[in-house]
Amino acid sequence: MTRAGDGELRAFVNVCRHRGHLVAQGAGCRETLQCPYHAWTYELDGTLRRAPRSEREPEFDPSGLSLLPVAVDTWGPFVFVNPDPDAGPLHEALEGVPQMIADGGLDLDSVRFHSHHEWEQQVNWKVALENYLECYHCPVAHPGFSKMIDVDPDSYSLIVGEKTSSQLGPVRASALDGSGRAPYDARGDVGQSQYHFIWPNTTINIAPGPQNISIERWVPLGAKTTVEVTDYFFGPDIEETTIQEVIAFDSQVAEEDVALVMAVQKGLDSGAVKQGKLMTESERLIASFQRNVYDALTDAR
């Protein structure tokens, strides 16, 4: 991804048009991108500026050798790229999620990047996401979380979009008045937790209390290895001690979830149980996810 002198954000396939070496790694401030293999050099708008010895090639035409562009767009502090030339615009992929986040009391334009965490887990990515998509397990498996968030099915809302889904969990009154031993003091601008899923493997989390949001990519590294890549963002004037409380709250849930999904993967690996049974109310976000997986694999749409 580049931001050239004209101020425009662009994104490219990071593969050299010469013989395929990766062009750029890491991040920094530069005027050009130079491939480390044979020094083909690209402008920040992707055009090929110079290829050593090209003047000795009678027919060398740099114009058809630009880095391949991909779609890029932003939403708040987040940058999304899409290598599919037929993909629709970002705002369509996000469906109702930005509105729900704004309605929840978060000012997405004011938050700043804080820190990056990765959780690697020996599971298929779909097992990890199916776990994300239900809170039926919360009362049993997340006791600290359930002291903070009202996970009762009559309070905890499940919203199914076409390619997104959302879970909105109100904070318990006992977590706000300090009587319920909640993991941290959740008084603040944000009165509910929000968990959004954006097809196929992005999730967005908001904890109650201060201005906070985290975004995750669930990246399959193999059939049974997934890395959950989380970036945390907080409002500009949130105290570091508060930030660490929110991250500890989230990390506790993440660690509990990793143990759950690894046990599920072991169970599935037995091969003994051919099919599960979804709860049609509490697990309807999983049903929607599975339909989208099925459609993608069968190209039904």
Ligand code: FES
């Ligand atoms: S592969 Fe990039 S310059 Fe040769």
Ligand SMILES: [Fe+2]
């Ligand atoms: Fe969980």
